[in-house]
Amino acid sequence: MEGKELLSVVELFANEKDINKEIVFEAMEQALASATKKRFEDEEPEIHVVIDRESGDYQTFRTWLVRADDEMAILGSELTTEEANEVDPSLEVGDTHKELVANAGFGRIEAQAAKQVIVQKIREAEREKVVVEYEDRVGTLINGTVKKTTRDNVIVDLGNNAEGLLPRENLVGREIFRINDRIRALLEEVRPEGRGPQLLLTRTAPKMIMELFKLEVPEVSEEVIEIRGAARDPGSRAKIAVKTNDGRIDPVGACVGMRGSRVQAVSNELNNERVDIVLWDDNPAQLVINALSPAEVASIVMDEEAHTMDVAVAEDNLAQAIGRGGQNVRLASELTGWNINIMTLEDADARREAEMGQYVEQFMEWLGIDDELAGVLVEEGFTTLEEVVYVPREEMLAIEGFEEDLVDALRERSRDALLNLELAREEKLEGREPAEDLLTMEGMDRATAFKLAEQDIRTMEDLAEQAVDDLLDIEGIDAERAAALIMKAREPWFAE
Incomplete structure (x- = not known):
């Protein structure tokens, strides 16, 4: 040559x-x-x-x-x-x-x-050229033409020798595409290695609906309106939470559009998927109330430790709040990030009364007081002996009928009760008490050491062998403290 x-x-x-x-x-x-x-x-x-x-x-x-x-x-x-x-x-x-x-x-x-x-x-x-061209476009919308359809996938021609793979399970509902049909999908992943199509596409991801609203609503693309979250049951129903950065603009109205034109355009693209647009709120309880719309919430109880919310609705609102097959409450949970329990007002009242009755009985037993005084404590929000001891004295004096002598007596009895409970716990652990090295370890207190001993964690060596998740069920220990205690217990390992 x-x-x-x-x-x-x-x-x-x-x-x-x-x-x-x-x-x-x-x-x-x-x-x-x-x-x-x-x-x-x-x-x-x-x-x-x-x-x-x-x-x-x-x-x-x-x-x-x-x-x-x-x-x-x-x-x-x-x-x-x-x-x-x-x-x-x-x-x-x-x-x-x-x-x-x-x-x-x-x-x-x-x-x-x-x-x-x-x-x-x-x-x-x-x-390599495809990887360089598309790796920065993951999470964005991609337009292409159907090149080939198989039983399991749709192959999409994206131009410039690039092909996208759209698996059947990533299609919305029962969508059918034929060769040369125009198609729009979200780029989910770029695969630099392997054979065949490198670009994995989807039409079912929550991000897909957020990107579509960017196209249809100029205020979203200009970041005047933020879409703070989205949850989807592809092909059936979706919820998005929106927030405005300009107090003069109604974010829900802007996303709906004149006579619903904007939200309808998004719905049409997704095989007529129904889209609920709810107002974002930094208050988690209010956000859950908004997310459950159109159902009306009568009351809500938030448990931050369990990250759950008990939501009560009227009997005639129960089916709407739950939705067909639990769809409405499931999407609301995904959107807000909270586990939502829906119940009727009657069930909520019964649960509340049972809980209050339990707290009343505990205070009667611990403090030796009658049910009326115990009931007042519970109605004022007291549920533990620690709260009675450590809540500022002025707050307790502000309760109607609570004089200084009564407040001081309740606080003193609570201290004694806590001490007795701790002694009882230690007696129960007789023969399984925490070892001296655990009791005297830096960052450890006596109460925590005995709680660990209840879980058969009696020495520093026992504690060093634990994972953070193993300690999270112990009262008073969160992930940060668990990690700190475990690392302190492992220090002798590194010294060796």
């Missing part, structure tokens, strides 16, 4: 595939080296070809690596020190000896081998 002819081949491939000429040159060099190797039947030579980028002329070199005497030299590509001295006395271990050899003839077989190498290199270059 003449130099000018080689340059024309490089030019052709580079322009046709829209890739860097250097990639084609490297592929040609590899192909020519492969053709040259075939001349050496009984050896595995190391061949390198260098093409002049200006003239197209090329030279072929054979190289040998000099090995130490105690290492086995590979025939054809490595030399022992003795062989190296015969070739060039200046060669040392680790040096490379290079010789110019005749260029390979470029017949039909060599041309075919070269073509395979070039095609493989071009494919690799095209895949």
Whole structure:
């Protein structure tokens, strides 16, 4: 192959595939080296070809690596020190000896081998180009044309030799696409490795509906309105929470559009998926109330520790609040991030009375007071002895009918009750008390040590072997404190 002819081949491939000429040159060099190797039947030579980028002329070199005497030299590509001295006395271990050899003839077989190498290199270059072009577009909408449909996937032509894979399970409802149909989907993942389509698409992700509203609502794309969250039951129903950064703009109205035009456009794109637009609120309870719309909430009780909310609604609102198959409450839970329990007002009242009755009985037993006084404490929000002891004295004096003597007596009895409960716990643990090293460990207090002992964590070594999740069920220990205690218990390990 003449130099000018080689340059024309490089030019052709580079322009046709829209890739860097250097990639084609490297592929040609590899192909020519492969053709040259075939001349050496009984050896595995190391061949390198260098093409002049200006003239197209090329030279072929054979190289040998000099090995130490105690290492086995590979025939054809490595030399022992003795062989190296015969070739060039200046060669040392680790040096490379290079010789110019005749260029390979470029017949039909060599041309075919070269073509395979070039095609493989071009494919690799095209895949790399796709990765570079799309890796920053993950989570955004992609437009394309249906190229092929199979039982499990839809192959989408995105142009410029890029293809997207849209699995059937990532379609909305019972969508059917045919070849050459225009399609819009969210780019979920870019796969740099592997064969076949590299771009994984979806139409079911919550982010898809957020991106569609960016297209339809200028205020969202301009960040005047924020979409703070989305939850979907693809093809059936979705909820999004919106917030305005400009008090003059109604975020819900802006997303709905004139006569519902904007939300309808999004719904049409998603196979008529119904979209509820709710107002975002930084108050979690109010956000849950908004998310359950159109159902009306009568009362709500939030348990921050369990991250749940008990929501009470009127009997005639119960079905609407739950939704068909639990859809409404499920989407509201996903949108807000809270576990929502829906119940009737009657059930909520019964549960509240049962809980209050339990707290009243506990105060009567712990403090030796009558049910009327215990009931007042519970109605004022007291549920534990610790609250009676540590709530500011002024707050208790503000309760109607609570004089100084009564408040001081209640606080003193609460302290005694706490001490008695702690002693009872220690007696129960007799024979399983926390070890001295755990009791005196930095950051440890006596109450926590005994709570750990109840879980058979009696020594620093026992504590060091725990994971953070193992301690979260223990009263008074959160993830941060659990991690700190475990790391302190493990300090002797690192010292050793």
